[in-house]
Amino acid sequence: MKRxxxxxxxxxxxxxxxxxxxxxxxxxxxxxxxxxxxxxxxIRIDRSSTSLARMYVEPTNSCNLDCRTCMRxxxxxxxxxxxxxxxxxxIESVKELLPTPLVFFGGVGEPLAHPDILDMVSxxxxxxxxxxxxxNGILLxxxxxxxxxxxxxxxxxxxxxxxTPESYEDIRLGDALPQVIANLTRLRAxxxxxxxxxPKIGIAFVAMKRNIADLPEVVKLGKRLGADQFSIxxxxxxxxELQDQALYSPSMFMGDAQPSKWTPMIALPxxxxxxxxxxxxxxxxxxxxxxxxxxxxxxxxxxxxxxxEKGSTSIRWDGAVSPCLPLLHTHVSYLDDRxxxxxxxxxxxxxxxxxxxxxxxxxxVSLRERLQIFEFSPCTFCNSCEMANDNIEDCFGNDQPTCGxxxxxxxxxxxx
Numbered sequence: 001m002k003r004x005x006x007x008x009x010x011x012x013x014x015x016x017x018x019x020x021x022x023x024x025x026x027x028x029x030x031x032x033x034x035x036x037x038x039x040x041x042x043i044r045i046d047r048s049s050t051s052l053a054r055m056y057v058e059p060t061n062s063c064n065l066d067c068r069t070c071m072r073x074x075x076x077x078x079x080x081x082x083x084x085x086x087x088x089x090x091i092e093s094v095k096e097l098l099p100t101p102l103v104f105f106g107g108v109g110e111p112l113a114h115p116d117i118l119d120m121v122s123x124x125x126x127x128x129x130x131x132x133x134x135x136n137g138i139l140l141x142x143x144x145x146x147x148x149x150x151x152x153x154x155x156x157x158x159x160x161x162x163x164t165p166e167s168y169e170d171i172r173l174g175d176a177l178p179q180v181i182a183n184l185t186r187l188r189a190x191x192x193x194x195x196x197x198x199p200k201i202g203i204a205f206v207a208m209k210r211n212i213a214d215l216p217e218v219v220k221l222g223k224r225l226g227a228d229q230f231s232i233x234x235x236x237x238x239x240x241e242l243q244d245q246a247l248y249s250p251s252m253f254m255g256d257a258q259p260s261k262w263t264p265m266i267a268l269p270x271x272x273x274x275x276x277x278x279x280x281x282x283x284x285x286x287x288x289x290x291x292x293x294x295x296x297x298x299x300x301x302x303x304x305x306x307x308x309e310k311g312s313t314s315i316r317w318d319g320a321v322s323p324c325l326p327l328l329h330t331h332v333s334y335l336d337d338r339x340x341x342x343x344x345x346x347x348x349x350x351x352x353x354x355x356x357x358x359x360x361x362x363x364x365v366s367l368r369e370r371l372q373i374f375e376f377s378p379c380t381f382c383n384s385c386e387m388a389n390d391n392i393e394d395c396f397g398n399d400q401p402t403c404g405x406x407x408x409x410x411x412x413x414x415x416x
Contacts, residue, residue, distance in 0.1 A: 024099055027051025027311075035372055046309070049368040052097055052359050053311030056325055057090060057124075058082070058107025059114035060317055065136055067172050069161070069206050071108055074238040075331045081114050086319040086351055087123070093355035094127045103127075104416075106134040106157070107316070108329060112144065122151045130154045134204060134416060136172070137180035145187040149194055157202040157231070157416045158184060163217030171211060181225065188226040202229040204416055208245035231416045236407060237334040248412055303374040305409050313359065320346040321358050323367060325415060326408060327401055335405050336383055341390040345401040371403065379405035 009017045018028065027048040028034060037044040047053065060081040063072070094100060103124040105111040112135050114120070124131045133148075134157035148156065160180065162168035168177035184201065191197050203222040207215060215232070222230060237243035271277055307314075307324035314322045322328050322345055330344040348358045358364065370376070377387070377394035383405070387394050394402040407413045 025053075027053075033369065046372070047311050049308065049311075049365070049372055051311045052101050052313060052355070053099075054102045054104060054313075055090070055094075055355070056104045056106060056312060056314040057087075057120075058109065058315065058317050058328060059087075059105055059111045059117055059120060061107060061109040061329070062113055063108075063110040063136075064113055064138060065110070065172055065174050065176075067161075069171060069208075069235055069238075069242065071236075071238060071329060071331045074333070075329055077329055079109075080317050082120075082317045082319075084116070086317075087116075087120055089319070089350045090315060090355070091123050091127060093350065094124065094129055096354065096356055100127060100129045101311075102130045102132065104132045104134075104312075106132075106416075107314070107325065109317075110136055110139070112139040118144065118147045118151070121148065121153055125151050125153065132157065132199075132416070134159065136176075137183050138174075138176050140180075140183040140187060142186060142190075145183070145190055148199055149187075149191050152196070153199040155202055155229075156187070156199040157204050158227075159204045159206070160218055160221070161206050161214075162211050163214040163221055167211055167214050171206075171208075181221070184225040191226075200229070201225060201227045202231060202416055203227045204231045204233070206233050206235050207247055208235040208242070209247060210245055212247060229416075231414065233414045234407075234412045236413050238331065240334070243334045243337075302410050304411070305371040305374070305403065305406075306414060307408070308368055308371045313355070315350060315355075316346075319349045319351040320344075321348055321350055321355065322346050323364070323371075323401070324408070326406065333407075335380065335388065335407075338383055338388060340388065340405055343391055343400065345391075367401075370398070374403075374409070376402055376404035380407070380410050 006019065006022070008019070011017055023029065027050050028045075029048070029050070032048040032050050034048050035046040037046070060079075061072070061077070062079045062081065063070070094103065105117070105121065111117055111133050121131055121133065131153050132155040133153065137158040137160070158180065160168070160177070161171045162177065165175055165177045169175045188201070191199065201222075203218065205215060205218055219230060234247055235242050235245055237246055268281075305324070312324070314325050314328055316322065316328045320328070326342060327345040330342065332339055332341050334340070347361055347364045350358070375396060376398055377396045379388040379394065379402075382388070385395065388405055391402045391405065392400045394404055403409055
């Protein structure tokens with residue numbers, strides 16, 4: 001990915017003068033609370049927690065597949081689809097917000113399964129927002145592809161968890177990989193007929209023991225299909241079967257391997273990745289040392305909420321507004337050998353209050369500030385008391401939602 005550099009001035013009072021459009025996009029406004037991280041040779045300025053930059057919209061929690069990795073296997077929630085009135089409230093909110101946030105259609109279900117999804121994407125795009133959508137690609141027929149291109153949707157994410165029909169079917173429980181490849185091949189050909197070559201294509205891959213050997217071939221396949229971004233996540237172990245499939249071990253976030261202020265920094269040069277180097281690099285990573293590659297520090301990913309970093313909020317199909325995707329639905333998953341219940345949490349409902357109003361609710365503002373400094377008990381490290389069994393209360397005195405046991409916040413699970 002191309003890096004962008006700006007030359008900025010420091011005035012005679014010592015103030016850093018940033019370009020107005022940059023300050024607007026990252027909500028660096030007078031009175032805003034921002035976090036600055038000092039590094040060895042640089043500083044990092046985080047997005048202000050006052051800025052709503054992205055909204056995840058779940059059009060439906062229904063799906064045309066029954067994947068073994070899905071949250072829907074371990075919940076007891078009704079299926080539904082977003083109503084016209086609820087989506088109209090979302091569009092009204094998008095128009096009110098400055099700068100205009102990115103609208104990402106995705107959640108637990110398959111967005112293209114909503115009968116009005118193309119009209120929803122079109123309405124979101126007319127607000128001036130950037131629009132993205134994630135799909136399993138099965139419903140991406142020629143009519144849908146042409147419409148998404150005509151609308152000018154910015155990016156389409158496609159979930160592909162296997163490079164062969166057999167490995168794909170093993171996880172997705174459906175033999176649709178040839179159809180998905182044909183659909184994306186057609187989309188790529190159709191978009192090349194347009195001026196802007198959009199939507200851009202991203203590939204999402206959920207890695208586990210049974211499919212990790214396919215990852216290099218999935219990357220090759222994605223490149224052939226025109227993908228320019230890949231989002232790779234570990235599997236979230238909703239079931240004992242998935243717990244055995246995880247590619248990370250408890251030692252990565254528990255016990256003596258947990259990073260501390262005494263853990264030394266290791267600076268790596270550029271090197272070839274081959275049979276000779278892979279073992280010692282693997283041992284360095286396993287030791288949880290902070291490290292840099294060619295003078296660029298790699299973030300550990302621990303105790304950092306990715307949804308806060310993106311300045312995002314999430315809206316369930318029925319209008320409930322949650323701080324993140326994992327809190328849209330009540331579900332269970334395994335934290336090491338402990339079954340942990342994540343209870344759904346909403347700050348309100350967009351059918352009752354505007355998104356701007358909900359975003360600025362004092363309790364929601366306070367939660368975002370706590371998430372930025374991550375003042376939660378270290379449940380992924382400790383995991384030794386009953387408080388780790390759910391996200392209702394922790395030993396630091398926080399009440400719902402408590403995020404110390406969240407694997408997204410520890411860098412194990414990620415979403416586009």
